[in-house]
Amino acid sequence: MTTMHVEEFRIAQFGTRLGTRLEGERARAELESLIESLPEEGQVRLLLDGLEVLSTSFADELVGKTYQRVVDGGFGDRTMVLDAPALELAEGVDVKLAQRKLAMLCLHDGRWRLIGFHTPALAETLALILEKRHTTARELADELGLQMSASVNRVARLADLRLVRRRKIGMKGPQDIYALDSILGG
Amino acid sequence: MVHGPARLTVETIDDILERVLVQQEASVDLRDVRSIDPCALLLLNLLVLEARERRIAVRFDWPQRADVRAWMRGMGFFEQVGSSIASPTNAAGGTLQPIAEIDDEAGIGRVVDGFHRRLAERYPLTESSRRTLIAILIELFQNIPHHSNATGAVDDPHGLAAMQDDDGAITVAIADKGIGLCGSLGLRPGYEGISDAGALDAILRDGISRFADAGRGGELQRIVGVVRSWDGEFVLRSGSARLYFDERGGDIVDVPAFPGVQLAIRIPLRHFDVGPVDP
Numbered sequence: 472m473t474t475m476h477v478e479e480f481r482i483a484q485f486g487t488r489l490g491t492r493l494e495g496e497r498a499r500a501e502l503e504s505l506i507e508s509l510p511e512e513g514q515v516r517l518l519l520d521g522l523e524v525l526s527t528s529f530a531d532e533l534v535g536k537t538y539q540r541v542v543d544g545g546f547g548d549r550t551m552v553l554d555a556p557a558l559e560l561a562e563g564v565d566v567k568l569a570q571r572k573l574a575m576l577c578l579h580d581g582r583w584r585l586i587g588f589h590t591p592a593l594a595e596t597l598a599l600i601l602e603k604r605h606t607t608a609r610e611l612a613d614e615l616g617l618q619m620s621a622s623v624n625r626v627a628r629l630a631d632l633r634l635v636r637r638r639k640i641g642m643k644g645p646q647d648i649y650a651l652d653s654i655l656g657g
Numbered sequence: 658m659v660h661g662p663a664r665l666t667v668e669t670i671d672d673i674l675e676r677v678l679v680q681q682e683a684s685v686d687l688r689d690v691r692s693i694d695p696c697a698l699l700l701l702n703l704l705v706l707e708a709r710e711r712r713i714a715v716r717f718d719w720p721q722r723a724d725v726r727a728w729m730r731g732m733g734f735f736e737q738v739g740s741s742i743a744s745p746t747n748a749a750g751g752t753l754q755p756i757a758e759i760d761d762e763a764g765i766g767r768v769v770d771g772f773h774r775r776l777a778e779r780y781p782l783t784e785s786s787r788r789t790l791i792a793i794l795i796e797l798f799q800n801i802p803h804h805s806n807a808t809g810a811v812d813d814p815h816g817l818a819a820m821q822d823d824d825g826a827i828t829v830a831i832a833d834k835g836i837g838l839c840g841s842l843g844l845r846p847g848y849e850g851i852s853d854a855g856a857l858d859a860i861l862r863d864g865i866s867r868f869a870d871a872g873r874g875g876e877l878q879r880i881v882g883v884v885r886s887w888d889g890e891f892v893l894r895s896g897s898a899r900l901y902f903d904e905r906g907g908d909i910v911d912v913p914a915f916p917g918v919q920l921a922i923r924i925p926l927r928h929f930d931v932g933p934v935d936p
Contacts, residue, residue, distance in 0.1 A: 488769065488791055491799045493762040524788050526795040527879065531872040539872070559788060566879070571871045 475656035476513040479554075480505055483521030490525075491602045495532025502537050505535065512548045512636070514654065516578075519555045527657060530563035535571055542573055542633050550633050553577040553586070561586055574632050576654070583655070585634075596625040600635050604653045611651075619646075661687035667696040667892050667899075667921060674704060675913035681713050690720040695821045696921035698734060699832035702756065705738040706815055707834055707916065731760045732756050732819060752821065753779060759816035759831075762802040769794050769927060772820055772829075779822065780929040789883060790924070794818075796876040797920065805835025805917060807844055807867060814917060815919075826889070826923045834917035838895040841867045853896030854909050861893070861900065880922070890923040 482489065485498045505588070506515055517534065519525065540549050555561040558579050568587025575598075579584045583601060585594045599614060600606055606634055612622035626649065630637040636652040659676045662669040665687070676682045678909055693701070708715050711743045719740070720726055729735060754775040757768050772794055776782065782790070798858045801816035814835030821828050839856035845867045851859065859865040866874030877893075878902035881902075888904040897914040901907050 486766070488766070488773070488795075491762050491765050491795060492803070493799075494766065510762060524791045526792045527876060528799060535872045559785065564790070566875075567872050570875060643764075 476510050477516055477656070478505055478509060478513065479516050479518055480566050481518045481521065482525070482552045483518075487522055488524040489522065490529040492528045492532045495529040498529075498533045498641050499537055502533060503540075506537070506541070506546045506551070512550075514550045514552065514656075517551065518551045519553065519557075519560045522560055525560055527563040527566050531570075534564045534575075535567040538568065538573055538575060539571055542631070548636070551575065552654070555579050572633065576634060576643070593625060593628060596622075597629055599635055600629070601649055601653050601655060604655075606651050608649055610653070627633035658682060658684040658686055661690045663686065663689060663691045665690050665693040665697045667694060667700065667894065668901075670697045670700050670704075671912050672914050674700070677704060677708055677713065677715050678711070678915070679913065681715075683714060684716045684718070686718045688718050688721045688727060691722055693720075693725065693729070694921070695732075695819050695828045696832065696894075696919055698729065698732060698893075699756065699817050699819060699830050700915070700919055702737050702817060703815060703832055703834045703913070703917065703919075704915075710812075728752060733822075733843060737817075753827070754818075754820035756817050756819045759798050759801045759818055759833075762799055764872050765795065765798045765802075768798060768818065772818070775820065775884070776827070776929075780827075780926075782929055783929035788929050789827055793880050793883065793922070794829065796880060797829070800876075800918070801831070801833050801835070804838075804841040804867065805833040807841050810840070811835050811916075822926070826925050827929065828921055828923045830919070830921040832917065832919040834915070837917055843867075845869065853898035854911070857893065857895060857898050857900050882923070884922050887924055887928050890921075890927060892921050894919045 480502055485494060521607065538551055541549065542547060553561060553564060553575055555577055561577055565586040572588045574585050574587035574589040576583050585597060595616065596611060599611060608622045608626045609619065612619045626637060629635045636654060637649045639647050640650045641648045659682050661673060673685055677685060705717065728751060733755040737756055752774050757771060759765065759768060769791060773791055798818060801814065805814035814833040814877060816833040818831045824873050837853065838860055839851050839853050842856045842859060842865065843851050860877055864875035864878040868874065883890055890903040892899065894899045894912060895918045897911055898909055899912045900909045
């Protein structure tokens, strides 16, 4: 079990009513610097506390574009999650992530949920991985009552979206065997 | 000479726009105008500037009613058009938010703060209404620097915004005389040569933007959704097309051509909790 390096990034440092794309672009430069300064598998937790307004444009410029880069592998294995005291504040992020076909973990009221573009099946699988912290596609298939191929597909999608960590630990016949870890740390 | 209607609105101003810019009438008589809506006021403002830039010699006789003149003065209209007309009163005519210029993206936060302050002084906004309305203002205002002169074809798109309340609603109006929706969307491959009505439809119905980036676009579409959910009214005029809807329905119609984009949203006061704050 490893201890994950998590850094917080408080968006309200740029103002309480945000804002235009230009403002979002300036904030993004600081967020990207922070992510790049993290060790591999480090994580940034974006905090929405202290904000009154977060426009969809600012949300896309700061969160959407940065998260797109995270998902595309531009920051290695580093990840990003959201912490929203009011779900209303995360609406702009939700809308823009959905538009970009991305999904992100958001902490609200002590509970993690998926925002952005996702399906109930994906959310169900992710919830189980978060609960177990460490698992395999086989274990998920058994617990969710899925065909192995369906479990593998869901896991692949979650890994592509940087919502879980997936490590190849062997092969069984023609099929790779993966160990899965929650990105929320051990 | 063009005679203005008793109620100058974003619809009734069309005749004036056409007769000044196309038929080059020498005089516009607005003396009998009894009321002006905020979007029509911004259009009138831009018409004066456009006629001046096209070197069309036109004389405007402003409304005679004291309350209308006082309101126009309070909105900063005469200052905007460079007219030194005397007002019979120093009263601001119940103005909520005078005309503000939107020049660049960097200044939008300041303009939004000003609108918010004016609104909060008069209405006890709910947290939810405030968040939604401010987010809408940010998106609408930044469309001017993002789109109104995307081709660099105009010297100055003259971005303007204003806000006014009446007995039943608050109206926010935003206007410019830039390249219009079709000029902006036409920059995107596949949309070259799109008509004004086609651009309006693509932007509002499909959420298309001139930018290919997946995260861009959809803001006006979402604003339309919010206005619909509030049983409000929405009007967007661009080039020779105008879309209007209220809680009963709406449509896109052909209108006399005018440069740029002019937009207004009218939100019922019930979404701001109650009536005006007692002074």
